[in-house]
Amino acid sequence: MTLDLDKGVAQYLHGYASLFYSGVLLLLFVPRLVAADEFSLVPLIENLPLSSSITMLPSNEIIIVLREGGLKILAENRQTKDIALTPKDLFVSRQGGLIHLIPHPKYEKNGWLYLSYAAGSQKNNFLSVIRFRLQDTQVVDVQSIFRVAQGKDTPVHFGGKMVFDKTGNLLLTTGDGFDYREQAQVKQSHLGKVLRMSEVGMPIKSNPFFSYDDTRSSATPENYVFTLGHRNPQGLIVLNNGLIVLNEHGPAGGDEINVIASGVNYGWPVVTNGQDYIGASISPFKEYPGMRLPNVDWTPSIAPSSMLFYENDRFPSLRSKYLVTSLKFKNIYLVDHDFMRYQNTLFSLPQTRLRDILSTQNGRIFVLGDGAGASLYELTSHK
Numbered sequence: 001m002t003l004d005l006d007k008g009v010a011q012y013l014h015g016y017a018s019l020f021y022s023g024v025l026l027l028l029f030v031p032r033l034v035a036a037d038e039f040s041l042v043p044l045i046e047n048l049p050l051s052s053s054i055t056m057l058p059s060n061e062i063i064i065v066l067r068e069g070g071l072k073i074l075a076e077n078r079q080t081k082d083i084a085l086t087p088k089d090l091f092v093s094r095q096g097g098l099i100h101l102i103p104h105p106k107y108e109k110n111g112w113l114y115l116s117y118a119a120g121s122q123k124n125n126f127l128s129v130i131r132f133r134l135q136d137t138q139v140v141d142v143q144s145i146f147r148v149a150q151g152k153d154t155p156v157h158f159g160g161k162m163v164f165d166k167t168g169n170l171l172l173t174t175g176d177g178f179d180y181r182e183q184a185q186v187k188q189s190h191l192g193k194v195l196r197m198s199e200v201g202m203p204i205k206s207n208p209f210f211s212y213d214d215t216r217s218s219a220t221p222e223n224y225v226f227t228l229g230h231r232n233p234q235g236l237i238v239l240n241n242g243l244i245v246l247n248e249h250g251p252a253g254g255d256e257i258n259v260i261a262s263g264v265n266y267g268w269p270v271v272t273n274g275q276d277y278i279g280a281s282i283s284p285f286k287e288y289p290g291m292r293l294p295n296v297d298w299t300p301s302i303a304p305s306s307m308l309f310y311e312n313d314r315f316p317s318l319r320s321k322y323l324v325t326s327l328k329f330k331n332i333y334l335v336d337h338d339f340m341r342y343q344n345t346l347f348s349l350p351q352t353r354l355r356d357i358l359s360t361q362n363g364r365i366f367v368l369g370d371g372a373g374a375s376l377y378e379l380t381s382h383k
Contacts, residue, residue, distance in 0.1 A: 038317065039346055041367055041377035045074060050372045053100045053306070053356045058108050062358075062366060064376060065115070067097035074376065085139050087130060089119040091155070096125060099160035104131075104199065105168060112199070114145075116160040116172065124151040127158045127174055127190075129201065145201030148190040149221045152177040161236040161306075165244065169204055170197050171226065173233035173246065181269045184229050187222040192268060194233070194246065194260060196226040208263030229266040229291060235307040235324065247307050247324060250274035251282065253299035257307075257322070257335065258292070267291040273299045295339040303328035305370070306356040309337070314363025315381055325354035327370060332357070 050067045057063065064072040069086035090097065096118030104112035111133040119128040129146040132139050157175030165171055176184045176192035184192025187209050196204050203210060203223035210223045235247035244260040254274025258266050271288050275281060287293060298304070307324040322335040323346070330353050332346040353370035360366075365379035 038383060039315075039379055039381055041352075042380050043375040043377050044078065044366075045072075045080065045376040047373050048072070048369075048375065050097075051355065051368055051370075051374065052098055054358055054366060054368045054376065055101050055103065056358055056360055056366075057103055060360065062376070063101055063113075064368065065098050065101050067099075068092050069098060071101070081137055083134065083137055083139060085115070085132075087117060087119065087128075089128070091118040091120050091122075091125045093118075093122060094155035095158055096155045099127075099158060100162055102162050102164070105164050114162055114170065116158075116162055118155075118158050118160075119147065120151060122155065123153050125153070125155065126151055127160055127172075129162070129170075129172065131199075143200075146172070146195075146197060148174055149219075150180075150183065150189050150191055152180055152191070154178045154180070157232040159230070159233050161234055163236050163238050163244075164199075165196070165238050166242040168199065170199060170201075171195070171236060171238075171244065172197070173230065173236050173248075175232040176230070176268065178232075181231065184231065184268050185265070185270060187225055187228060188220075190221050190224065192228065192230045193225050194227040194230065194236070195224040197224055206262075226262055227260055227264050227266060229268045229270070231268045231272075234305050237307060237309055239309050240311060245307075245309065245322070247304040249303060250299070250301055252277050252279075253301055255298035255301045255304050256294035257296035257304075257324070257339065258294050265291045267293070273297050274301070296335060301328060302326040302333060304333070305354060308357050308359050308365075310359060310363075310365070312359065312363030315365070315379075318365075323357055323365070325357045325367065327353045327355070330354060332367070 052065045052067045055063050060076050062074040071083040071085055073081050099116045101115045104110055112131050114131045116129050119126050127148045130142055130144050132142040154177050157178045159173035159175040161173045163171050172195045174190050174193050180191050183189040196207055209225050231248050233246050233248035237245050246260050247257045251274040254272040269282050271285050271291050272282055305325045305327050307322055309322050310318045320337040324333040354367055355370035356368040358366050367377045369375045
């Protein structure tokens with residue numbers, strides 16, 4: 001069967017509800033041993049409000065993004081300060097709220113911070129990005145630079161992770177909105193994509209689907225699209241060598257790590273190893289022409305929330321590994337740099353879902369717990 005991706009896939013998948021399921025892609029992983037009792041997490045701040053992400057400033061301050069509004073800054077001396085930050089159009093429900101904050105690559109010169117968040121209402125909500133500066137504990141110079149072109153009525157699957165690539169352009173993940181998964185295959189939709197834009201939110205002319213048609217606005221949705229076929233990407237990093245790597249949630253199975261390249265289609269929802277939550281098959285395809293299979297597939301799901309690539313000698317056993325935080329199994333997964341080996345457990349931390357992870361230039365690792373009352377931790381070694 002041949003499908004026209006921009007016209008026929010949406011109609012086909014929308015009607016496909018068979019309980020047929022042909023199994024999962026079996027990837028062979030050979031464990032490399034890292035002692036499970038070598039590491040532990042030491043709480044630095046406990047009983048946090050519901051929090052979404054953490055970021056590190058060049059000053060070595062950690063900023064915690066609070067989902068319902070506001071930031072908390074932790075200094076090296078363990079002192080904290082609170083920043084009031086609640087965009088007027090902030091939408092807080094389920095996965096909606098403030099999502100992710102990153103500094104500009106030249107933050108020490110220009111002071112710009114970039115924040116993704118859910119905006120709008122229950123019936124019409126969007127992923128949005130603003131940038132602003134801080135003057136002590138005051139937010140100033142707020143600029144709205146981007147909003148997803150398509151509104152939705154679901155309070156989930158926003159994506160919202162950001163990173164600057166080596167050319168200084170901003171990459172932004174967007175989720176499929178859950179009930180709008182077919183839009184991940186539509187280039188004229190921002191849903192289910194990695195988008196690339198300038199530091200002020202304009203599309204990049206070298207983007208793979210950029211149109212030079214003068215009769216249309218440069219803000220035409222496909223002008224922003226860098227990659228397509230994503231479900232709900234919540235981990236996005238750029239390695240020192242410029243490699244772009246993303247992880248994303250599958251449904252019931254089919255969580256993925258993907259190396260990201262311009263113009264590539266990563267398959268969702270045409271290709272997946274996951275099933276719908278009711279047990280129905282989402283698609284009959286485990287591969288499809290023109291769509292790239294994942295570098296890593298987790299079936300059953302681990303619910304990967306974030307990740308980093310560790311390139312420091314502070315913890316030698318972690319060097320050249322991806323560290324992926326898991327919501328479902330409340331642990332950190334290790335994946336080798338070539339994606340051929342992984343070890344499921346780094347340590348045991350019962351009853352703590354893990355939301356975000358970062359490392360500093362000197363190799364320290366910080367982890368954010370998930371949910372109201374969670375903690376910010378530092379990873380420590382017993383060796």
